[in-house]
Amino acid sequence: MIKASIVGGTGYTGVELLRLLAMHPDVDVAAITSRSESGLPVAELFPSLRGHYDLRFSEPDPDQLAESDVVFFATPHGVAQAMVPEILKRGVRVVDLSADFRIKDQQLWEKWYNQNHACPELIGEAVYGLPEVNRTAIGAARLIACPGCYPTSVQLGFLPLLENDLVSANDLIANSASGTSGAGRQAKLDNLHSEVSDSFKAYGAGGHRHLPEIVQGLESFASQPVGLTFVPHLLPIVRGIHSTLYATLLDANVDLQALFEERYAAEPFVDVMPAGAHPQTRSVRGANVCRISVVRPQDGDKVVVMSAIDNLVKGASGQAVQNMNIMFGLPETSGLEVPPLLP
């Protein structure tokens, strides 16, 4: 059995890790930390876990964490930077769900996150944990930077097009929408039910922290600089990200459906829908899958790709487990095989 610990367990990605790892045949959760809730049984904070865990939240303690094989960071950005070096030093591998090690350009990170990076020496080593692109590197990594939720949905949608130079890379549009769990379990007025429910809006249209991450990712598999307009929106749903992607085709003769199906044929967690279908966020609820559809309206020069993920699973904790499976040589789908919850 692999021993896993979770730093920062009171947020939605933390409880989601617990849910997923409860179903994992090869993992035991050894510790889950929270400074604010130290001593509290996790099942008291999250009654859905009653009967599944006897754990209590504990203070984060490097010595205790070092007894694990892998440590997940389910923390706000800035936390992992401070603790990861000590953990790696003790020979423990790390999967960081936060944004701390996602961006390779330190200055760019510091600009968008508005603080100094506390651990620049590890930025280069960290592997961006998108298995569909970096599977081999993930297997050998000590430190995984798990992709953000929006970035996962946007990159998987554009990937087959950019890898094959089929679209104009400097003119991409990503119109994305996220459920409210993406904002985390934080007491903010803007996230109240009365503020969000029965409404819809864009936010951050002028610039969102996931933009540089997405562009870096797209450029890693495009052969040219990428120009992207990214507008996120807030959906009155709990789980789910849906991205509608627009690009201009350079080649009018490509069979888009075949292209996508072939690119993802061997991927266990990317599902290309049949022609004419549209992915729904509920069809991936609770599951580590990205469903994608591609369409070319009126056979014109625009391609529209739609991708749907559960932001807490393939957009966060599920992808983290997928990375862990790869790192430890387990079957990649281990613990991630339950069907989505529909309706």
Added chain:
Amino acid sequence: MIKASIVGGTGYTGVELLRLLAMHPDVDVAAITSRSESGLPVAELFPSLRGHYDLRFSEPDPDQLAESDVVFFATPHGVAQAMVPEILKRGVRVVDLSADFRIKDQQLWEKWYNQNHACPELIGEAVYGLPEVNRTAIGAARLIACPGCYPTSVQLGFLPLLENDLVSANDLIANSASGTSGAGRQAKLDNLHSEVSDSFKAYGAGGHRHLPEIVQGLESFASQPVGLTFVPHLLPIVRGIHSTLYATLLDANVDLQALFEERYAAEPFVDVMPAGAHPQTRSVRGANVCRISVVRPQDGDKVVVMSAIDNLVKGASGQAVQNMNIMFGLPETSGLEVPPLLP
């Protein structure tokens, strides 16, 4: 007092007309028809109207309708075509909320609506009821073709840009999302609460009936042919349409905020939000207003416009009342002044 009748009163645009006209100081509702519910008090079908109306649904009868000054058609497409000629003949003016007379090209209409047009001789006369564009013609019209909900939100968003040749017209993108009342009050599996709630999806990405209407409208104020990619989405909210519009700027020096503010300064029902704000659908809930924001991400060559309306008000019944006000020389805001319902 103006006497108004409503044909097709059991749908959401019908009950919304009743709600709005109950607040109108200069209008009496004389009749509301429904073949299926004839004889039933409207307040029994719509308990929200208890105490506001004593009316019963009646069979549609041209002689009775002819006693009104204006007849609203709140019917599925195909119905108004068959009845409008007889009503106009009797000197009654018509505001048609359906798609029957919106598209000037008869063949195009027949292709997208998949039936022959029953009344081609009136297509030319019908005035497209978007007051922000056609106010003068509306005032003189016998027959108004009320714009669709998506088309209203998209046209008002692109209008200042296209009127002034500021963007590349052949490369427009409209990413729109609608609440479920836009699908009408019809018993369909796809519209069940259990199917829609807590989910999100695109639909009709390959082609939607509102596309030709939008393109026709945009071309009416652009000086060149319009190329538009339009992808509608289904929101798990009852009321509201939000459109996120993307275009490429031809002129990098334009002050977009000033442009929009000036274009709509005199418009009672278009509200340009301050720079940096994003319109929310709830901020227009129940009210005849379109709120618009414009932004230029990272000062690049893309302009993003966000517009929000209540699909049943500015997207249907409210706009119909606004048209009626113009037709009858009433203050344009008459009966349409109540604030939105927030939260």
Added chain:
Amino acid sequence: MIKASIVGGTGYTGVELLRLLAMHPDVDVAAITSRSESGLPVAELFPSLRGHYDLRFSEPDPDQLAESDVVFFATPHGVAQAMVPEILKRGVRVVDLSADFRIKDQQLWEKWYNQNHACPELIGEAVYGLPEVNRTAIGAARLIACPGCYPTSVQLGFLPLLENDLVSANDLIANSASGTSGAGRQAKLDNLHSEVSDSFKAYGAGGHRHLPEIVQGLESFASQPVGLTFVPHLLPIVRGIHSTLYATLLDANVDLQALFEERYAAEPFVDVMPAGAHPQTRSVRGANVCRISVVRPQDGDKVVVMSAIDNLVKGASGQAVQNMNIMFGLPETSGLEVPPLLP
């Protein structure tokens, strides 16, 4: 014109007062206070009010408030107590939407609200603002204690039964459910969309602050002591309270439908639904009405009453305006006549 001011304008009852007073023909809002948002235009905090108010939030200032004819307190409990004496002294009338003056027994208030009462000398004078019970006293009052949302829905439901000694008063059950706006506009984890949406629960089953208020109200029109079990629940909707009330009939021969219809025949804001109908919260959304149905299952000895209100309107701000109308001799329905928003 009556000049009105609002103390505590940043919560949901504050913005709802603004919405309702914008439609009131005889009232001008002179000031709206907020210590935290002083200086901010109200329309910036509540974009739904753009175009309806030019006001900015201001510091609460007794001299400025004294220029009004009436001051509404839309504040958490404890605030009105401290300010009301000074305002009354200057001859201004007060409608308090908070719980400060609702309970006549000072010690009881202090026990449930866990603080000393700052103004016990006015408790006796304050009139409980339930017009269906206290209309005459309201008309003459200087200080109105507006009923709570749950208490309004429960009292109006039991009123005809208790006034006529038709049920066993010591054995009443009120099973109530409220939308999230009832919890106010406060940044609390429990009220996040991700916590509330797509879920349902009871809370405070062991004891809720509205219990003593309800019992006091029921005893004011019952001829005997009242025993009530009250269990509130949290609904994943924004607006609406629904109470399902259970009592044991003492008289098997009473015509319950006629009883309710007669009791409320002259009440402009209580609507007894036809036999067999069930009130829906959406049928009162945004309107100052309480809809009630009464049923006697299987003609047994139990009576079930269902009542629905909008917690922000008949349960708070609308009832406050209704009280104000009575106090100032205006038509009781003034400004409160718009139909509910359905769908």
Added chain:
Amino acid sequence: MIKASIVGGTGYTGVELLRLLAMHPDVDVAAITSRSESGLPVAELFPSLRGHYDLRFSEPDPDQLAESDVVFFATPHGVAQAMVPEILKRGVRVVDLSADFRIKDQQLWEKWYNQNHACPELIGEAVYGLPEVNRTAIGAARLIACPGCYPTSVQLGFLPLLENDLVSANDLIANSASGTSGAGRQAKLDNLHSEVSDSFKAYGAGGHRHLPEIVQGLESFASQPVGLTFVPHLLPIVRGIHSTLYATLLDANVDLQALFEERYAAEPFVDVMPAGAHPQTRSVRGANVCRISVVRPQDGDKVVVMSAIDNLVKGASGQAVQNMNIMFGLPETSGLEVPPLLP
């Protein structure tokens, strides 16, 4: 491996059976029938099952069904009655999720379901599949009548009280609320998102088909006749039933918390929450568990029990699988161990 077939697979209990059985280590689904969708891949109707099933819907065929070890009926009432005899005859066991065999009094069934019973000879043999009451009989049964969703939540809540004669049995109240999936996957106006969302109502207050089933169940473990008032409500959520139960205590000295904890200590799927907690429907979402809290407000003579289940799992398909596990001597929790989905 146990071979299972499902008759009536296009409804919500059908797809839920598929979801649960996909996680069951000892069951293969051999066939799933639907007359209307015969030939269609199940994963086309339910995209959440893509990658989990290659099955297509087929015509119901007794010969084919007879190749299974167990047949689940996930059909509207009336269907199982007609087919069950033939299936039993071939030695196949049946778990009927419909109401066909739940009520032992044939005339009572015919009165509430308004049709003649097609198979009265099997009513007596059918075992009511509430494992917490009938575990032994279930193990030996050929034909299981799976309890309804409301009846499960109400019976498990009252069980410890009635078994021990602790409350007045002729004066019980069950105030229940269900999510919309309880109404099934049927195209009805009343179940549209626009009709249900952001609203709440009671329905069937005068009498609901689950009433006689609940009373029969309660009387099976009470020592006296039961009088129950049952009022169901419709929640704007997809999954979940919450029942708030009221009874009058006969014995003021009982330790209710201990009573409930002891009664359910050995039950794998009933969770008694700690004193002071309230069960939320989301805490059981997707899982085969009933969470229960018990409280005695103000230490008076009323006991309030709150119970929450997922209507599609412990209220239908999960309980069906639990019954199957018992029937076939599998571990009772087999295939039912995944944690609920929260948030």
